[in-house]
Amino acid sequence: MAETLIGLEHIDLTFNPGTVNETVLFTDFNFKVDKGEFVSVVGSNGSGKTTMLNLICGTLSPEKGRVMLEGNDITKMPEYKRARRIGRVFQDPAKGTCPELTILENLALADNKGSLFGLSRGVNRSKLDYYKELVAQLHMHLEDKMDTKVGALSGGQRQALALVISTMTPIDLLILDEHTAALDPQSSETVMELTLDVIEKKKLTALMVTHNLRYAVEYGTRLVMMHDGAAVIDSYGKDKSAYRIEDLLKTFNEISIECGN
Amino acid sequence: MNIFLGLAETVLKEGLIYGVMAMGVYITYKILNFPDLSVDGTFPLGACAAAACISRGMDPWLACLVAILAGALAGCITGLLHVKLGITDLLSGILVMTAMWSVNLIITGGSAILQFFNKPTIFTSGPVKLLPPALYSHRQILLIFILALAVRLLLAWYLSTKNGLLLRAAGNNEQYVTGLGKDPGVLKIIGLSLGNACTAFAGCILAQMNENADINSGKGMVVMALASVIIGLAVFRKLSFVHFVTMAVLGSVIYKACLMAALQLGLPNSYLKLLMAVLLTAAIVSERFGKGGKANG
Numbered sequence A: 001m002a003e004t005l006i007g008l009e010h011i012d013l014t015f016n017p018g019t020v021n022e023t024v025l026f027t028d029f030n031f032k033v034d035k036g037e038f039v040s041v042v043g044s045n046g047s048g049k050t051t052m053l054n055l056i057c058g059t060l061s062p063e064k065g066r067v068m069l070e071g072n073d074i075t076k077m078p079e080y081k082r083a084r085r086i087g088r089v090f091q092d093p094a095k096g097t098c099p100e101l102t103i104l105e106n107l108a109l110a111d112n113k114g115s116l117f118g119l120s121r122g123v124n125r126s127k128l129d130y131y132k133e134l135v136a137q138l139h140m141h142l143e144d145k146m147d148t149k150v151g152a153l154s155g156g157q158r159q160a161l162a163l164v165i166s167t168m169t170p171i172d173l174l175i176l177d178e179h180t181a182a183l184d185p186q187s188s189e190t191v192m193e194l195t196l197d198v199i200e201k202k203k204l205t206a207l208m209v210t211h212n213l214r215y216a217v218e219y220g221t222r223l224v225m226m227h228d229g230a231a232v233i234d235s236y237g238k239d240k241s242a243y244r245i246e247d248l249l250k251t252f253n254e255i256s257i258e259c260g261n
Numbered sequence B: 001m002n003i004f005l006g007l008a009e010t011v012l013k014e015g016l017i018y019g020v021m022a023m024g025v026y027i028t029y030k031i032l033n034f035p036d037l038s039v040d041g042t043f044p045l046g047a048c049a050a051a052a053c054i055s056r057g058m059d060p061w062l063a064c065l066v067a068i069l070a071g072a073l074a075g076c077i078t079g080l081l082h083v084k085l086g087i088t089d090l091l092s093g094i095l096v097m098t099a100m101w102s103v104n105l106i107i108t109g110g111s112a113i114l115q116f117f118n119k120p121t122i123f124t125s126g127p128v129k130l131l132p133p134a135l136y137s138h139r140q141i142l143l144i145f146i147l148a149l150a151v152r153l154l155l156a157w158y159l160s161t162k163n164g165l166l167l168r169a170a171g172n173n174e175q176y177v178t179g180l181g182k183d184p185g186v187l188k189i190i191g192l193s194l195g196n197a198c199t200a201f202a203g204c205i206l207a208q209m210n211e212n213a214d215i216n217s218g219k220g221m222v223v224m225a226l227a228s229v230i231i232g233l234a235v236f237r238k239l240s241f242v243h244f245v246t247m248a249v250l251g252s253v254i255y256k257a258c259l260m261a262a263l264q265l266g267l268p269n270s271y272l273k274l275l276m277a278v279l280l281t282a283a284i285v286s287e288r289f290g291k292g293g294k295a296n297g
Helices: A049-057 A102-112 A125-136 A157-167 A185-202 A213-218 A237-241 A245-258 B002-031 B038-055 B061-084 B089-108 B127-131 B139-160 B164-174 B174-179 B184-210 B223-235 B243-263 B269-296
Strands: A004-015 A023-034 A038-043 A066-070 A085-088 A173-177 A203-207 A222-227 A231-238 B112-114 B211-214
Touching: A004 A049, A023 A049, A023 A173, A023 B223, A038 A049, A038 B164, A049 A085, A049 A173, A049 A203, A049 B089, A085 A157, A085 A213, A102 B164, A125 A157, A125 A231, A173 A185, A173 B211, A185 A203, A213 B174, A213 B243, A222 A245, A231 A237, A231 A245, A237 B089, A237 B243, A245 B002, A245 B269, B002 B038, B002 B139, B002 B184, B002 B243, B038 B061, B038 B112, B038 B174, B038 B184, B038 B211, B038 B223, B061 B089, B061 B184, B089 B112, B139 B184, B139 B243, B164 B174, B164 B184, B223 B269, B243 B269
Parallel strands: A038 A203, A038 A222, A085 A173, A173 A203
Antiparallel strands: A004 A023, A004 A066, A222 A231, B112 B211
């Protein structure tokens, strides 16, 4: 019996309550991720995928219900405290790195996650070789550009770096928030490969939201399709391996027709 | 020639004193992206706090420390208003600036100018007494230079520490700091405390040089500090070996030189604040043009 890592329990969430734009997204929504799972989540815009991630990370708070991490109630824990155990890579490559700081400075900061940010030297040059080794695994020649500002890198390079940064120190859960959506097809493939690599190497539990149905079908141990604040597909194991893109597309289209899109 | 040298010394003295403030404002405005208006209140706060301490017989160096702590506390309040109560950055500064008017009056005991002639100041007691007679007449500029240098070294050192690096990250990308498990709000408060500590220290040095504290001395400090920072960065940006903090203090000297030149050319004193506003506008516009040129080229 697998142990539950993160759980959303009886979540109610309404956007813009009390206004004409009131939208009820979640009513008694339940979702859990077990340790060691790699969950791919798909769904149309507005289905609640990213909102679900925001609830887990603490960017949003539910009106009702609880967020549980390893059996502890973290509903009231602020986002930055949860970040100590949850790593997140965003769709926007600009969010996962600091553009005005160099690659070296970005890595030095990430390396210190979980420790005190005190008055000792910010960049430890003696760890330069270790940092270079880390980025060399990306095969993007970033190890030759350690003193380049991250803002000067391409979106793909920044996203690859963001992946390194968010998984540099031990975390319990890796959140991938459409992290390949803003990249060109080539970079998208590269970043996805790197993602699989790091998840496997570090044996991470991962929750990936994607618009790429192929990624969702090919990768991961579990497939979830969200619609209207509910999981309409949730398949594991053999059932999941049997899924093909066509099956997903069919369900996707059926839902869309129902909604009149 | 002597007149010119005298003017140059005045420019340097004032440029460096206000430069101490500019270095602090560099942290809030450039690093944290926070247009901090509270400096209009914390500059005279430093002056008044030092004056009140010295006129009661406190050691002038200890009075500096009191002024710095008072400034840091005021900056901390600006930060708390913004971070904890969700008040906009501009309004948080205005609130503290307004409140400081009363605080400064309370400190001076209700008078607009608190004089402390013939009391020991950092310019008349302590280490400056050790200067050889030939240099003693230049003790003001020497001491101001050393103080500005000390602030410059301290700030540059801080920015190279782990905490300083995190502060730079907070101004750049708050989400990144959150991702590192740290509260970006705390760093904003630290930055604002530092900025206003520098500002109050500048006010304290000026008061000790003039041997009086003027609660009106804060008018236009935001404009002066911002113009100094922007001018300094625009002039020295290309010189990669000059630290950004140094650029801020040098910008302040250039700015003071411009004001002095205008006054020497016959600009009436009453036009000074108008000129200050025009200079800042010109600096901001030219900064934008500079950036536009880069983007096109």
